[in-house]
Amino acid sequence: MGDILVGTCSWTDRALVGSGWYPAGQRDAEGRLRYYAGRFPVVEVDSSYYALPGERNSRLWAERTPGGFVFDVKAFSLLTGHPTRERSLPDGLPADAGDPVVLDEVWARFAAGIGPLREAGRLGGVLFQFPPWFRPGARAEAFLEECAVRTAGWPLAVEFRHPAWWRSEPDGRGGPDGRAEATASLLARLGFAAVGVDMVRTLPSSIPPVTPVTSPRLSVVRFHGRSAAWGTGSKEDRFRYDYSRAELEEWVPRLRTLAGRVGQLHVLFNNCCADSAVRAAETMERLLVGRALPSPRSAPSSTRSPDRFP
Template sequence: MAVARVGISGWTYAPWRGTFYPKGLVHRDELGYAADRLDSIEINGSFYALQRPSSYQRWAEETPDDFVFAVKGGRYITHILRLRNTRGALANFFASGVLALGPKLGPLLWQLPPTLSFDRDAVSDFLAGLPRTTKAAAELAAESTLDEDRRHTEPVDDRPLRHAVEVRHASFDDSAFVSLMRDQGVAIVVADTAGRYPVIREDTSDFRYVRLHGDVELYTSGYTPEALDRWAEEMRRWLDQGRDVYAYFDNDVKVRSPYDAMALRERLR
């Protein structure tokens, strides 16, 4: 049976303290508090810098047994290298502790910059270089140039890895891109960005990945009950097709993310 997981993009936000997080809750307990109310969280610190294996291990320990993390790929790969010659950077990324999440490792998210237009060869090469199992990721991580104390290269288990790509340039709204993603079995993120970036709803994988950045004002506006009803209806259709759904709210500026996530999760129960 297909499963829907609804969560938030990140969990460490100062404005949430005293609002979503109760006053007096110590910072180290915030992840556990959020994880008790949701069933998935998107790790986004990994986008800005390589994290440490000890951090991933701690996050796994602080969450329930059936919890799952999505992990956002590094911007060095997507925004600096711009998908070209990425093998060494991918090795360092997977060696940085991602595999230490063990069975709590969910899909990998690759968010492309709005200045990056569709280049079939670059995208094809990048997708071909992504490891599709935890064993393949460990083998790639073994090529890492990170110091030994910053590396974790052993998979806890050997199972498939899922990847999703979020595009932000209009040129990706192209049948050639959709065909390429479908051939590779990689999901195209359905991104709600208040109309700023393209929304591509094509089915290219065995799961769907949704990022809800705000439907009126990017990163700011909350979702009305009617809007949440519409998203829940669409996600139920995907579930009925046998596809797992991962949905994350990134409208955090006015502390809407956790409340919208809990409301959508309740609708999908």
């Protein structure tokens, strides 16, 4: 069975910092990361979606965490077709995803920013989370092809927000539409890991909780919470959710099966309201591994040695 790494989608979220989960004396930037890394073996960097990551920060993150700890870095918004604020771009570049000069520069800056994590063997994966309007079709496939060329050698995971990518219902003519199978085949051909999600399942925009294996080395499952405000509320409304033990238990057999098919499985909680994500991650760790997480004072740097990706 591959390594199962459980963590959260941020360690700097304002709601988490204000929840009291970090102890007194460890609430500065360095203290928070050291404390978090003593509790979990993986974390997602979400700040890189809003601003290009910097080499200095990446180097500090690697230095402040124990051996084996890995970072999943979320791709910058412009690289996945999301609206991007011009003030988040360097050197006065326009937020124009259609300008090849801008794109080349942004790709280069992003690659340089995560360079120290790759060099230190701390890059768990790069998450490409595509917007809800990124639907299946020739243009989307061409976009993914370009991403594959630009990210050659990276451990890359793809999360789709348009449900059609994973649709497997009958097509109305008596046969399966084959879309889910085609999506899995496309990601496998490009070398991308498919991201499974847990979210509210009753909305037209809901992504089904499928977990196809499309890369032998990595699989990712992100738990967004099951708030009914997913498509309408504020960010806090969309992700405000406390998982029950029973809801997490229903995932355990699937996650164990998934881990048996890949080199490494990342299970990440994105229900960012107060300390809901870290509490859910702690519970899931106990359910999957059958033991409590180590205290930050007793966790040696050699307790985990996940696969090192290039």
